[in-house]
Amino acid sequence: MNNKLGISNKDWINLSAYIDGALSEIERARLDKSLAESKDLQQELANLQRLKAAVRALPAKKAPRDFMLNPAMVKVRKQQTKLFASLRLASVAATILFLVAFAGEALLKGQIFQNLQTAAPAMEAALSMEPDQAAEQPQIITWGYSPEAKGLGGGGGVGGAPMAGSAEPMMPIEESPIELEVEIPQDQPSLMAEPQEEELELASPGTGEALILGLRPETEGQVIEAEKDVPREQERGLNITTLRWVQGGLAAIALITGLIALILHFRRKRQIQTK
Amino acid sequence: MDEKALIDMALEGDMNAFNHLVLAYQDMAFNTAYRIMSDGPAAEDATQEAFISMYQKLHTYHGGSFKAWLLRIVTNACYDELRRRKRRPTVALEPETDEGDFIESPSWLEDDAPKPDEALNNSELEKALQHCIQALDEKYRAVVVLVDVAGEDYESVAAIIHSPIGTVKSRLARARQKLQHCLQGFWELLPANFRLLDVEGK
Numbered sequence: 272m273n274n275k276l277g278i279s280n281k282d283w284i285n286l287s288a289y290i291d292g293a294l295s296e297i298e299r300a301r302l303d304k305s306l307a308e309s310k311d312l313q314q315e316l317a318n319l320q321r322l323k324a325a326v327r328a329l330p331a332k333k334a335p336r337d338f339m340l341n342p343a344m345v346k347v348r349k350q351q352t353k354l355f356a357s358l359r360l361a362s363v364a365a366t367i368l369f370l371v372a373f374a375g376e377a378l379l380k381g382q383i384f385q386n387l388q389t390a391a392p393a394m395e396a397a398l399s400m401e402p403d404q405a406a407e408q409p410q411i412i413t414w415g416y417s418p419e420a421k422g423l424g425g426g427g428g429v430g431g432a433p434m435a436g437s438a439e440p441m442m443p444i445e446e447s448p449i450e451l452e453v454e455i456p457q458d459q460p461s462l463m464a465e466p467q468e469e470e471l472e473l474a475s476p477g478t479g480e481a482l483i484l485g486l487r488p489e490t491e492g493q494v495i496e497a498e499k500d501v502p503r504e505q506e507r508g509l510n511i512t513t514l515r516w517v518q519g520g521l522a523a524i525a526l527i528t529g530l531i532a533l534i535l536h537f538r539r540k541r542q543i544q545t546k
Numbered sequence: 547m548d549e550k551a552l553i554d555m556a557l558e559g560d561m562n563a564f565n566h567l568v569l570a571y572q573d574m575a576f577n578t579a580y581r582i583m584s585d586g587p588a589a590e591d592a593t594q595e596a597f598i599s600m601y602q603k604l605h606t607y608h609g610g611s612f613k614a615w616l617l618r619i620v621t622n623a624c625y626d627e628l629r630r631r632k633r634r635p636t637v638a639l640e641p642e643t644d645e646g647d648f649i650e651s652p653s654w655l656e657d658d659a660p661k662p663d664e665a666l667n668n669s670e671l672e673k674a675l676q677h678c679i680q681a682l683d684e685k686y687r688a689v690v691v692l693v694d695v696a697g698e699d700y701e702s703v704a705a706i707i708h709s710p711i712g713t714v715k716s717r718l719a720r721a722r723q724k725l726q727h728c729l730q731g732f733w734e735l736l737p738a739n740f741r742l743l744d745v746e747g748k
Contacts, residue, residue: 280719287719291693293700322726326679326694329672334576335590338597339565345601352602 278315286312290319355539358532365525372518379511549612557604564604567612568597574613574696575620581691582624584680588631589624596623614702621688621706628684670732678728686721693718 278286285302288294294302306312547566555563575596579589596619607615679687685707692703693714700718704711 283723284716284719287722288700288715291700291718293715318726319722322722322729323694325671325675326690326725327697329581329675329695331573332577332580332589334572334593335586337569338572338575338594339568340561340597340601342561345598 278311282312283315286316286319289316290323355532355535358528358535362525362529362532365521365528369518369521369525372514372521376511376514376518379514553604553607553612556601564601567600571613571616572597575616578617578620578691578696579624581676581679581695582621582684582687583628584676588627592623592627593620595627596620599623611702614698614706617692617696617698617702618706621692624688625684674729674732675725678725678732681728682721682724686717686724689714689717690721690725 282302282305285294285298289299289302306316547563549567549570552563552566556567572593576589576593579592579596580586583589583592596616599619599622600616603619679690682690688707689703692698692706693700698706700711700714703714707714709717
């Protein structure tokens with residue numbers, strides 16, 4: 272920006288600071304040199320000095336009255352300020368806690384998701400298994416377990432589609448039109464036959480009994496119950512519900528205290544305005 | 547009693563000590579507020595608010611220039627008051643004729659008291675300057691008032707307006723440039739010793 276004398280903005284700023292004695296030694300020496308060479312700068316300097324003198328010469332206005340305070344004036348204000356500050360603090364704290372609770376929930380959900388992700392490769396591996404490969408590996412079927420695979424390579428749950436390499440869908444024995452006979456060829460080494468002489472068991476799936484491969488002889492006749500994750504799931508669900516309640520409560524506190532603080536603030540402003 | 551002792555006593559809840567401080571600074575505070583706001587009642591309100599704030603914030607004063615600290619509060623109070631007045635502008639009491647036309651200089655507003663030439667000149671100069679200061683943006687106005695009216699240095703003003711010294715420098719230069727342009731219109735009103743030189747140096 273140049274003024275009508277063609278003085279640059281930088282020179283103008285330096286001239287203004289020059290009359291206030293606010294330039295460094297180097298800047299001052301540089302400007303002194305420029306001033307000696309430029310009549311425009313000299314003229315502008317003179318104008319600035321006159322302007323400054325004129326503003327400084329403005330008569331000081333005396334206070335039209337005393338502004339002394341009395342205890343009542345500050346007491347009311349102090350109480351209002353304290354209440355306002357407390358409410359504002361409560362609102363801010365509740366908001367922060369709400370955000371923490373929100374992040375906690377996201378973290379909890381993330382953990383569940385991570386668990387599923389960890390399980391996914393095992394499931395994919397099981398799904399991508401070729402029938403020949405699957406034939407070499409015994410199919411482990413567990414009963415009394417949730418239909419989800421949970422990364423155990425299962426999939427043999429009731430109503431679930433058979434996985435590649437798994438045994439054909441089984442039917443309850445009473446419904447089965449044929450009697451299932453398992454023959455293990457002697458010349459073909461099979462994991463089902465050896466090395467542990469695994470038993471085959473026929474049972475009804477509806478009653479928690481079914482054909483179970485991979486059963487050890489010492490466990491024959493015993494009722495094997497799969498590890499149940501149901502309580503853990505319930506616990507997680509409970510945690511999330513509790514978290515939701517906490518979030519709701521915090522949000523309510525943040526909103527209510529924030530609103531009251533806002534009302535107090537505007538009321539105080541109005542008091543000042545109508546004063 | 548010295549300023550520091552008064553501040554310490556006020557911090558302990560001594561209202562009399564605080565009021566001593568108020569009495570010591572009220573003219574300076576009001577003058578600054580008046581120059582920023584160009585309005586007596588508004589400056590009065592801002593000054594009162596500033597002293598109430600000063601009482602509430604006294605514990606935040608940790609040494610240094612007490613005047614600069616108070617000026618910061620006064621400047622903020624002025625900004626608040628200006629904002630409030632912008633939201634709720636007051637209607638000027640303009641005299642009108644029976645036909646509804648404005649009267650520029652009604653006889654009942656004229657001051658009949660005789661004035662010496664010098665007083666008239668100073669009064670006109672003051673009006674002109676105050677008019678031009680009022681025409682500045684708030685940010686420029688505060689800087690020019692704090693430096694040229696309140697006599698604060700750049701560092702103090704930088705602390706008062708929460709800006710770097712470079713900003714103070716450039717705002718002040720810009721404010722002075724605008725004031726110069728504005729005062730061109732009042733050329734003839736200014737006393738000879740305050741008249742600005744034109745380009746030809748007349």
